Amino acid sequence: MSEEVEDVLKGLTLKVYRYVLKQGRPVGTREVQRGLGLSSPSLAVYHFTKLEDAGLLRRDRGDYVVDKVFLRSVVRLSHMLIPRYFFYSIFFISAFILELLVFRPETLTSGYFFSVVVIFASALTFCYETAKTWLKGSI
Structure with missing residues (x-):
């Protein structure tokens, strides 16, 4: 894992990344805000931007999808990360x-x-x- 990705995948940004990864489909800003209990949609956009700049997410028709999976210590089964x-x-x-x-x-x-x-x-x-x-x- 590159240092840039390790620096990005911490705290709330990691939670946003995990949420999108678990959904397995394009996810919108408001959905992440509600799903993680964030205070505003702009906070979700901030974390989406960080993940997009690191190359982990990409935009797909206004929603975000996982572009690269960097969680090497887990296996994804359906919507579960084990x-x-x-x-x-x-x-x-x-x-x-x-x-x-x-x-x-x-x-x-x-x-x-x-x-x-x-x-x-x-x-x-x-x-x-x-x-x-x-x-x-x-x-």
Whole structure:
């Protein structure tokens, strides 16, 4: 991601960009104002202009559409933006459950204990990163 784009995608401008990206269709100024609870349409226009100057949005018959997707840490499914960490979390949680239920030996060994601890730590780390990304709103 270029420095210019990183500088632009912060705060309310990031929220406007995410809103337009989630809609998946051309979005007008008033729609963004109402959708994000902005104080005036001119505030939405200001953020649209910043995003347009950075090359992230373009005008299409008076409305704005996403020109480039620069959120590399997310996957877009329909109208949802899901952090990539979410999929790693699901993988490690599944591996942890499989390790406990399917691959459990009759006698517990240090190798088995080590693998359970490593898988659990990995699952916990990715769950934490997923929650942090979702709650912080950096997607």
